[in-house]
Amino acid sequence: MPLSLAQMRRNYTLYGLRDDLAQDDPIALFGQWLEQARKTEVAPVEANSMALATVDSEGHAHCRILLLKGFSDQGFTFFGHYQSAKGLELASNPHAAMTFFWPGLERQVRIEGTVARLAPALCDEYFASRPLASQVGAWASPQSQPLAHRAELEGRLRDVTQRFAGHHPPRPREWGGYCLRPERVEFWQGRADRLHDRLDYRRHDEAWQRSRLAP
Numbered sequence: 001m002p003l004s005l006a007q008m009r010r011n012y013t014l015y016g017l018r019d020d021l022a023q024d025d026p027i028a029l030f031g032q033w034l035e036q037a038r039k040t041e042v043a044p045v046e047a048n049s050m051a052l053a054t055v056d057s058e059g060h061a062h063c064r065i066l067l068l069k070g071f072s073d074q075g076f077t078f079f080g081h082y083q084s085a086k087g088l089e090l091a092s093n094p095h096a097a098m099t100f101f102w103p104g105l106e107r108q109v110r111i112e113g114t115v116a117r118l119a120p121a122l123c124d125e126y127f128a129s130r131p132l133a134s135q136v137g138a139w140a141s142p143q144s145q146p147l148a149h150r151a152e153l154e155g156r157l158r159d160v161t162q163r164f165a166g167h168h169p170p171r172p173r174e175w176g177g178y179c180l181r182p183e184r185v186e187f188w189q190g191r192a193d194r195l196h197d198r199l200d201y202r203r204h205d206e207a208w209q210r211s212r213l214a215p
């Protein structure tokens, strides 16, 4: 008997978000939730994975999983190829949204804002910290471009491996980071009987205003 999706249902009872205990600063709260997710998830190394949604020049939305590589009051950073689909979409429309889902904690965080490229020096610094194989891979893979077959990618990898001969390559000019400056951060905590908690933070003149949303 196949499992009916319509019948799949879980009650969320682990935590709650109380108004009287709620933080004023969503960035600090994000940090606490991420740290808890890192410790709690089955595969804690992926606690920093999130879905990033972008919109292309025709208004069509696209979404993919990326790894968050840092966050601060300035924003949320991630890396990839500037000529990838996401890179081209961000170049034509800097508005983007990221969503984190931590099922072990029954939590979701939604972040919306405007994306800008990271300063080249910061991209260089992060690229230099990556393992050699990832550095070489960034040179070998023209991200989001069609490949005739896998052997084409492997051939490119052989070529760049030979070219750099075991030395750490510099950052490819078209590989780098982005920073999403948040305008809105929403924390969702699953609660019993679908009466979930949602705290919504919106940036107004550099200060955060918090409100509660119906689940």
Ligand SMILES: Cc1cc2nc3c(=O)[nH]c(=O)nc-3n(C[C@H](O)[C@H](O)[C@H](O)COP(=O)(O)O)c2cc1C
Pocket (backbone or CB within 6 Å): 046, 049, 062, 064, 065, 066, 067, 068, 078, 079, 080, 081, 084, 085, 086, 087, 143, 144
């Ligand atoms: C767990 C996970 C982590 C990923 N991390 C990244 C990342 O940090 N940067 C990246 O460019 N792609 C990452 N990817 C691959 C992207 O999902 C996507 O395939 C790639 O960025 C190309 O997307 P685009 O064609 O929309 O630009 C990751 C995929 C998964 C499943």
